Amino acid sequence: MNTPNSTNTYPHAPGFVAGERPRIVTSRFEHADSFTLERYLATDGYAGLRAALGRPANDVHDEVKNATVLGRGGAGFPAGTKWGLTPQGVFPRYLVVNGDESEPGTYKDRLLMERDPHQLIEGCLIACYAAGLSQCFLYIRGEMALAQERVATALNEAYAAGYVGKNILGSKFSLDIVLHWGAGAYVVGEETALIESLEGNRGMPRLKPPYFPAAIGLYGQPTIVNNVETLANLPWLMRNGAEAYTAIGTKTSPGTRMVAVSGHVKRPGVYEIINGVTTFRDLIYNEEYCGGIRNGNKLKAFVPGGGSAPWFTEDQLDVPFEGPQAGAAGSMLGSGAVMVMDETTDIPAAALTLTRFYAHESCGKCTPCREGGTWLERILSRIVDGKGTDADLAQLVEVGTSICPGDFPHASSKRLGLDAVPFPYKMNTICFVGPSAYAPINSALVLFPEEFAARVTKRTMIPVTAVGAAS
Amino acid sequence: MARLSEENVRLAKEIISRYPRARSATIPLLHLAQQQDGHVTNEAMAHIGELVGATSAEVYGTASFYEMFKFEPVGKYLINICGTMSCALMGAEELMHHAEHRLGVKLGGTTDDGMFTLERAECQAACTEAPCLQVNYRYRFRVTDADFDSLVDDLKAGRLNDEIPAHGTVARVRQHIPVDRGVGAVPPEDVTEAPTWMDGKAAL
Numbered sequence: 001m002n003t004p005n006s007t008n009t010y011p012h013a014p015g016f017v018a019g020e021r022p023r024i025v026t027s028r029f030e031h032a033d034s035f036t037l038e039r040y041l042a043t044d045g046y047a048g049l050r051a052a053l054g055r056p057a058n059d060v061h062d063e064v065k066n067a068t069v070l071g072r073g074g075a076g077f078p079a080g081t082k083w084g085l086t087p088q089g090v091f092p093r094y095l096v097v098n099g100d101e102s103e104p105g106t107y108k109d110r111l112l113m114e115r116d117p118h119q120l121i122e123g124c125l126i127a128c129y130a131a132g133l134s135q136c137f138l139y140i141r142g143e144m145a146l147a148q149e150r151v152a153t154a155l156n157e158a159y160a161a162g163y164v165g166k167n168i169l170g171s172k173f174s175l176d177i178v179l180h181w182g183a184g185a186y187v188v189g190e191e192t193a194l195i196e197s198l199e200g201n202r203g204m205p206r207l208k209p210p211y212f213p214a215a216i217g218l219y220g221q222p223t224i225v226n227n228v229e230t231l232a233n234l235p236w237l238m239r240n241g242a243e244a245y246t247a248i249g250t251k252t253s254p255g256t257r258m259v260a261v262s263g264h265v266k267r268p269g270v271y272e273i274i275n276g277v278t279t280f281r282d283l284i285y286n287e288e289y290c291g292g293i294r295n296g297n298k299l300k301a302f303v304p305g306g307g308s309a310p311w312f313t314e315d316q317l318d319v320p321f322e323g324p325q326a327g328a329a330g331s332m333l334g335s336g337a338v339m340v341m342d343e344t345t346d347i348p349a350a351a352l353t354l355t356r357f358y359a360h361e362s363c364g365k366c367t368p369c370r371e372g373g374t375w376l377e378r379i380l381s382r383i384v385d386g387k388g389t390d391a392d393l394a395q396l397v398e399v400g401t402s403i404c405p406g407d408f409p410h411a412s413s414k415r416l417g418l419d420a421v422p423f424p425y426k427m428n429t430i431c432f433v434g435p436s437a438y439a440p441i442n443s444a445l446v447l448f449p450e451e452f453a454a455r456v457t458k459r460t461m462i463p464v465t466a467v468g469a470a471s
Numbered sequence: 472m473a474r475l476s477e478e479n480v481r482l483a484k485e486i487i488s489r490y491p492r493a494r495s496a497t498i499p500l501l502h503l504a505q506q507q508d509g510h511v512t513n514e515a516m517a518h519i520g521e522l523v524g525a526t527s528a529e530v531y532g533t534a535s536f537y538e539m540f541k542f543e544p545v546g547k548y549l550i551n552i553c554g555t556m557s558c559a560l561m562g563a564e565e566l567m568h569h570a571e572h573r574l575g576v577k578l579g580g581t582t583d584d585g586m587f588t589l590e591r592a593e594c595q596a597a598c599t600e601a602p603c604l605q606v607n608y609r610y611r612f613r614v615t616d617a618d619f620d621s622l623v624d625d626l627k628a629g630r631l632n633d634e635i636p637a638h639g640t641v642a643r644v645r646q647h648i649p650v651d652r653g654v655g656a657v658p659p660e661d662v663t664e665a666p667t668w669m670d671g672k673a674a675l
Binding site for chain 1: 599641
């Protein structure tokens, strides 16, 4: 077995850790020049596109449907099904690629864009061909300078070589892929906000329904929004077929997925893991992955699916990377980001780092999120600073409930005799940013109530009603 | 300098031509303005409005939503230290304290010589390499106090000029669609038919 930080990390791809597992989207990462057209063509590049163009578009769409390629952006909706939601006979339809990766803990799309931009371009071409989409906009997060440079270079190469643009590979298929880039706003990762931003507006989510921009999206036209990693799966799928794809992973969660594990582990890294079967215990403790908690410490809690996800503890270590199972256990897999906290972690302070993020990133459209997020941040800061009272704890729950009414999802805990409340939550906001501000607080309060109790001052309320009423 | 230069207007028109509607180019053009002047000026926003068919207020409305656009001059180097969970767990707060002392400014401040602006940033998508920071959107991973000091020294001495352009430039490579290869953007109302390849037959 490899020792941490040795043989299977590559100096040119910081953060990525390879392994003896099937690799669908990261197969070229070992090459220092993996982002060039030359290397891409030498390693099956654009063979998936050629295979797709040799078949009728509907056929390609069916292949993707049969493979059940789950969306890798957070919701886990199958891509083939999503493409089928466009209304019949309405044109033009667009593809918007969501490369605005900014969920706390997550980074896989950045690596895929920096290390293998041609794979993403080929995925875009296959998607547009299959679903009849007439223009593609590739939206990259504003802060990702290197990813923008690599994708721009790759597009310039691909246009010159005839892989993008008019009559691709000499066929009747023509498509422009336009590189677009953002300017720093987390909420733009929400697909209707992404479309607003692409139209040149403030990136605020649109009112729902319609729930999917597949019906009404960019410029009011049917629009498919797909995540970078989702599209990066398509070239391999077209080369090897749905049967080979579904042979990896489980029936409901086939293929692989990229997961970033960060925080207090021995070897933090981005791993391409087998979907559906790999458990959190494998990922955190197995030598092949993170190799355990740093300094031999004990695990306290971990965030299983990006900053928005309710937290798990050691009671959930054996939950596999399978959407419905993670949901029943009280959380979600989200965008493939695990953040690990060891026994030395100050839980209220850790929750504050996430709540501050969501309060800061609220777009301001929905009152419960705009006001509630800021309130949560201020109250929690006060508690972390040791100036909170027990009334503050009640206030946190009250504000949280006004953002998301009802039982908030949380994991079970043997230690506290708690049962799991399954994901997802009910919410009073258009998008998930508001509930996400409360998710870490709720997890921390439910799983570690003693850390809050020790932090706050108890105050006795003095009734004042009798005095006023007598006069 | 305030309105877009002749060369930048040419670039702006090339960018606008890729979109079915000109307004979609607003954010890329704001980046172009910031690249030109180091921050986005009122005159540039008015000029962008003329180019995309919006009022200057509408352009400002869009620009003010996004964190990367600055409306006042900032330092030549904008140092963003990530403070979200993974970085915070690995000592980002301590790094921020050190940076404040080293540069002699609080978070959000600019040094007197106009070289550095220091900011707290939210998740930068490098969580396994914590704590991380970006200088004009170029990464530095697993940053120690000593790393920070040598970074500041290198920037001051101009040793990183090749790698890190002055604030305003993000990507140094632009997409260019060759005239003979591009399909061209069409306003959505001018398209009613299915694309030609959706005829039930293979394209090749």
